[in-house]
């Protein structure tokens with residue numbers, strides 16, 4: 152590989168925050184809102200120009216269940232607030248039985264909704280602004296500056312070039328564990344990605360969602376570099392391949408109905424999994440019903456009825472970096488990864504990470520690993536989160 156040395160330079164330190172959240176997906180939005188509600192000065196940095204990540208820019212518009220499939224609502228707090236926000240325009244509806252508390256029916260009908268991605272993006276953005284979160288769009292995280300085991304500054308790039316911000320605490324909600332890698336954390340990749348695309352078309356009468364999904368062997372562990380992630384060529388190839396297949400589907404539909412018009416294509420790479428933190432604990436499917444002593448939230452399995460999991464705090468925070476925590480699909484989950492990557496669980500881990508970050512800013516302890524777990528659990532409960540209930 153040919154290389155060139157970049158000139159050393161000083162960077163402007165643009166601002167100082169209590170909490171910097173990298174990535175404005177569902178997890179990042181939940182983290183930023185909960186940190187702000189807990190009186191932290193928060194900045195949310197997003198490389199694209201809307202909030203919601205895969206859920207909005209990826210057109211992934213099914214808000215998977217908040218319940219366990221046995222009639223019990225398991226996920227509450229911001230995850231439930233976001234579900235309501237996503238259907239504010241009336242596009243999707245909460246199932247009647249859940250509104251009427253018809254327990255027998257709730258055992259059969261799961262508490263999930265479909266939503267309009269743009270309504271959700273706009274409502275999330277409004278909420279962030281109302282809560283006092285400073286949003287930086289069109290800004291890409293690129294590195295950290297560490298002193299010992301602590302991140303002191305984050306480096307970003309915008310159209311003017313590189314700049315730094317100072318932050319007491321950092322939430323990695325990039326979906327790809329970008330901050331973890333730069334901070335020297337151990338990361339892991341999973342090779343269950345598919346070439347896919349969720350897209351919307353107008354069929355002459357209404358707008359409908361269509362899904363293209365196909366196994367795509369190119370993106371497997373062998374070609375994925377843990378340090379650099381997917382190369383820009385691989386990402387481009389995934390986007391081009393998905394788009395080509397979507398175009399073919401649209402052409403085919405046009406032959407049957409000439410009024411078919413695409414109205415929204417995915418505008419974010421639709422990888423299900425790239426990298427995640429290797430934390431103190433890696434959540435496994437076999438952890439079902441394991442009530443960890445550091446449990447900070449509860450969630451069910453969107454794929455089947457019955458299982459209930461408790462989220463250990465130690466699956467969220469970094470191992471080598473005292474003031475770094477993850478949220479969303481890049482937390483430390485092994486075989487349970489397919490469960491935790493669902494939108495409501497991402498919102499839940501976002502709320503946990505944001506709340507913990509605000510508490511850390513105010514606590515004597517300066518590391519997540521020694522944060523007062525009782526206080527965190529109680530704060531989350533006060534916010535309406537189910538933490539350690541017996542089901």
Ligand SMILES: Cc1cc2nc3c(=O)[nH]c(=O)nc-3n(C[C@H](O)[C@H](O)[C@H](O)COP(=O)(O)OP(=O)(O)OC[C@H]3O[C@@H](n4cnc5c(N)ncnc54)[C@H](O)[C@@H]3O)c2cc1C
Pocket residue numbers: 173174175176177178179196197198199203204205206209211212213214215290291292293324325326327329347348349419421422423478479480481492493494495497
């Ligand atoms: C094809 C597909 C279908 C799915 N279907 C469903 C479904 O039906 N229901 C469901 O609940 N879940 C579904 N999922 C899973 C779910 O959508 C995601 O796992 C979840 O939305 C992830 O949220 P997140 O906030 O953790 O990450 P993301 O949504 O990936 O958000 C990360 C954000 O960080 C930003 N970012 C990344 N790197 C940087 C950087 N360096 N600097 C600045 N910003 C950065 C990104 O632009 C993005 O906005 C699906 C996923 C895929 C790929």
